[in-house]
Amino acid sequence: MENPHILVIPYPAQGHVIPLMDLSSCLLKHGFKITFVTLEFNHQNAMDILALRGEEMGNRVHLVSVPDGLGSSEERNQPGKISEAILQTMPRKVEELIEEINGSERKINCVIADQSLGWALEIAKKHGIKRAAFCPAAAALLVLGFSIPKLIDDGVIDQDGTPLKREMIKLSPNMPPMNTMNFVWACIGNINAQKNIFKLMVRNNESIKLTDWLLCNSTYELEPAAFTMAPNIKPIGPLLAPKSKPTDSNCLTWLNQQAPQSVIYVAFGSFTTFNTTQFQELALGLELTGRPFLWVVRSDIPNGRNSAYPEGFQERIGSRGQMVDWVHQKKVLSHPSIACFISHCGWNSTMEGLSNGVPFLCWPYFADQFFNQSYICEYWGVGLGFERDGRGTITRNEIRNKVEQLVGNEKYKAKSMALKETVMNSIAETGGSNNNLKDFVKWLNE
Numbered sequence: 001m002e003n004p005h006i007l008v009i010p011y012p013a014q015g016h017v018i019p020l021m022d023l024s025s026c027l028l029k030h031g032f033k034i035t036f037v038t039l040e041f042n043h044q045n046a047m048d049i050l051a052l053r054g055e056e057m058g059n060r061v062h063l064v065s066v067p068d069g070l071g072s073s074e075e076r077n078q079p080g081k082i083s084e085a086i087l088q089t090m091p092r093k094v095e096e097l098i099e100e101i102n103g104s105e106r107k108i109n110c111v112i113a114d115q116s117l118g119w120a121l122e123i124a125k126k127h128g129i130k131r132a133a134f135c136p137a138a139a140a141l142l143v144l145g146f147s148i149p150k151l152i153d154d155g156v157i158d159q160d161g162t163p164l165k166r167e168m169i170k171l172s173p174n175m176p177p178m179n180t181m182n183f184v185w186a187c188i189g190n191i192n193a194q195k196n197i198f199k200l201m202v203r204n205n206e207s208i209k210l211t212d213w214l215l216c217n218s219t220y221e222l223e224p225a226a227f228t229m230a231p232n233i234k235p236i237g238p239l240l241a242p243k244s245k246p247t248d249s250n251c252l253t254w255l256n257q258q259a260p261q262s263v264i265y266v267a268f269g270s271f272t273t274f275n276t277t278q279f280q281e282l283a284l285g286l287e288l289t290g291r292p293f294l295w296v297v298r299s300d301i302p303n304g305r306n307s308a309y310p311e312g313f314q315e316r317i318g319s320r321g322q323m324v325d326w327v328h329q330k331k332v333l334s335h336p337s338i339a340c341f342i343s344h345c346g347w348n349s350t351m352e353g354l355s356n357g358v359p360f361l362c363w364p365y366f367a368d369q370f371f372n373q374s375y376i377c378e379y380w381g382v383g384l385g386f387e388r389d390g391r392g393t394i395t396r397n398e399i400r401n402k403v404e405q406l407v408g409n410e411k412y413k414a415k416s417m418a419l420k421e422t423v424m425n426s427i428a429e430t431g432g433s434n435n436n437l438k439d440f441v442k443w444l445n446e
């Protein structure tokens, strides 16, 4: 029998594409054929991510893009348009793709879809294809979604997900508390967006029931309470990038020149934007630390790069600080010169920091990032959070002080290294995540 053909459907955003690309890489090793779906607007981005994972993988993953139905890039840039396309155009196009592939010789044996794309699981079921869902966030986030009916019954939220009061609640006695105002759907700052996300989460709770597997890029030991509450979630993380040929880049050359555990790495994932005051305070805070730093300043998202660096900043820091558009983050975090990670606490960044034993300084913005901060600071004890001043700004002094507190206290590094050992053991031959992956592969081959 030919090796099974798997159709992988990520939510079209970097923090979702990357971990599914890394799962695809694991599956390639078992001989599966992979077709990986993107939306036209992020096809190039997916190609770049694939290229970073080395030639061998690049040649073996078949990337296909489906049209998003939007006329121009202007239309694409209007807020909410892409989300609309994901719900309105993508399902039809993906179904056509499945029909087209299934009309050929290499029929699809399994669909692996991002768990937020419940419709993809519904289409797979309709076509009699077996299916698995993948969650690129913490298991606790799924558990929060599963708890929605109870939260409504208990009067914590209303039917639209709006918290009825600001309070700290625990989904289970052994999980860190969650602030109701920071529920993933409730901290978007826009009531319509909140209602839509909430509705989608309720719908996805139903579509998840159509899957045989609900995989999560996490590790049992990181979230025992969440996995105990929902034993159907199977951790297979941390998903690592495949080993590719060492690439030389200016930033790696620069890192090689820095002392061990000296560099502050600063990155805020895909969506974070800054106002001018905050951007400048961050720059001045990094300057004040007196330490080398590598700062990812995105130029491709609105306000990601604010050209207004403080006056004379670049001249004063010289080569001590590197501002770059993009780095291969997994590689950077594994570099021995890294001392700590100033992060927005996206789940991928969290898993990548943990699997490299790097302590965190947490700067969450929205969605699950506040809860991930609670895991990092209160539950695992591998980081510190920043306090905001009366105007909501994280000041340069706060940045300098927290860097010193974190880097100056060996406890954080020691805990990070211990946790690294735990998570890496879970993907070793007899580890829990590896066992789940082996069972999953067996099921794919059935």
Ligand SMILES: O=c1ccn([C@@H]2O[C@H](COP(=O)(O)OP(=O)(O)O[C@H]3O[C@H](CO)[C@@H](O)[C@H](O)[C@H]3O)[C@@H](O)[C@H]2O)c(=O)[nH]1
Binding pocket: 014, 015, 016, 018, 136, 137, 267, 268, 269, 270, 271, 296, 325, 326, 327, 328, 329, 330, 345, 346, 347, 348, 349, 350, 352, 366, 367, 368, 369
């Ligand atoms: O210069 C960079 C910056 C980022 N990355 C990678 O990009 C990914 C970023 O993922 P993540 O840290 O999860 O951030 P977002 O892309 O912002 O993630 C979105 O999706 C995550 C998973 O659902 C959520 O946890 C976040 O809150 C949400 O913002 C990681 O793999 C990084 O390694 C790079 O490779 N180079």
